[in-house]
Amino acid sequence: MRRKLKLVKLILAIAFIFTSIIPVRIAIAFHQAPVPQAIFVLGGAAERMGFAAQFWQSHQNLDIWVSDFAWNLDANRRIFLKFGVPDAKLHLDGRATDTVTNFTTLAGNFADQRLQHIYLITSDYHMRRAQAIATIVLGSQGTVVTPVAVASRNQPPESLVRLLRDGGRSFLWLVTGRTGASFNSRLKSHRDF
Template sequence: MKRKLKLVKWVLAIALLLTSIIPVRIAIAFYQTPVPQAIFVLGGAPERMKFAAQFWQSRQSLDIWVSDFPWNLDANRRIFLRFGVPDAKLHLDGRATDTVTNFTTLAGDFADQRLQHIYLITSDYHMRRAQAIATIVLGSQGIAVTTIAVASQNQPSESMIRVLRDCGRSFLWIVAGRTGASFNSRLKSHRNF
């Protein structure tokens, strides 16, 4: 019992430390880089790709990063090419299995590219959860996010339970390098892409 209590205290101490450091890292990133340096699109909906391609038209110096399932990447590429986005500007990644891993699989790549500020594009109903995950995962890497919501038709916002669950998974990734995605039984059938 004492051992479990000690573990809980350590976990709470680490969470408190992280929640105090992340806002500082985000503030520094915003200060150092007030204008976003890239566009990050969460997959799962072709309308997000179309919106991002049109959004890019007035920001052609920026690269576009897309995190989606591997089987959607060719269709995504075709959408961007149709809107005149050169292949050299596209970074299509198919490693993610869910929203948390959309961020965790690319956080290191963003840091390697020295990105400190990115546009985040996803559907409006999905934005609250995506922004919370981005704040924790990308904020822990010193990357700030400016959100751009794609309007959807009559989709209710995701529940606070899902937001809190994925915030917990994001903190787990910071501490342990894992997101807990392997516990999702719905993903087991998609393991062999």
Template sequence: MQRKHFKRYLLIFWATVLAVWVTIIPARIAIASYQAPIPQAIFVLGGNPERMEFAAKFWQVHQNLDIWVSDFESGLDFNRSIFAQFGIPDERLRLDGRATDTVTNFTTLAADFARQKLQHLYLITSDYHMRRARAIATIVLGSQGITVTPIAVPSKLYRAESLQRVLRDCGRSLLWIFTGKSGSSLNPHLDR
């Protein structure tokens, strides 16, 4: 009998924790949107040179903003060269190579954004990737009191990502909130 009650209480506990987070994140996003109605930086997800070119052109109209790029370490020099072609000064670039996938694009920089007191970001990624990126941003960045304004880079090559991928990465984002781990180590395609 005690084990049955313990499981019930554990379930109630975790349901309560989840319910609290589900209400806290929208509240934190609303506060961030109110306090910073205009984006304070540009955040670009790596993995595609077209995104970097788009961000460089976008920056030409928003030269007061820094550009934060999250990509694989191996892509950072190439990204820097794209921005240099468009005359973007190095001091405006924040290139980060810790990401291993889309979830870690966000989890590796969330604390850096918070330390910089950034509450609102332009989020630049490909149109087919935006639904998943926004879902992750809502959970990961929203939990830190950061909102995003999405800017989609048009792409003719890919279809929108599946709902299964979106839900999987939402689960990984929630895992990160509760444990500080994104589950990226479970990816069989990563060399460790």
């Protein structure tokens, strides 16, 4: 019992340290890069890809990063090419299995590319949860996001339960490097835990 209590205290201390550092890293990133340096699109909806392709028309100097299921990548590429986005501007990643892994799979890439500020494009009903995850995962890596919401058809905002669950999974990733995605029975092939 004492060992478990010590472990819980250690995890809470680590979470507190990360929580304290994230706002500082975000402030530094925003100061150093006040204008977004790339576009990041969360997969799962073709409307998001079309919106991002049109958004890119007025931001042609930026690369587009897409995180989606692997089987959607070809369709996504076709949408962007249809709108005239050159293949050289696209970074399509198919490692994600859910919203948390949209961020955790690309956080290292953004850091390697020295992207400190990115546009985050997703559906309006999904934005609150996506921003929370981005704040934890990307903020911990020194990347800030500017949200750009895609209007949806009368879709209610996601529940607070989902936001809290994925916020917790994001902190789990900070501490352990794992997201807990393997606990999702719909993702049997995903090896995470």
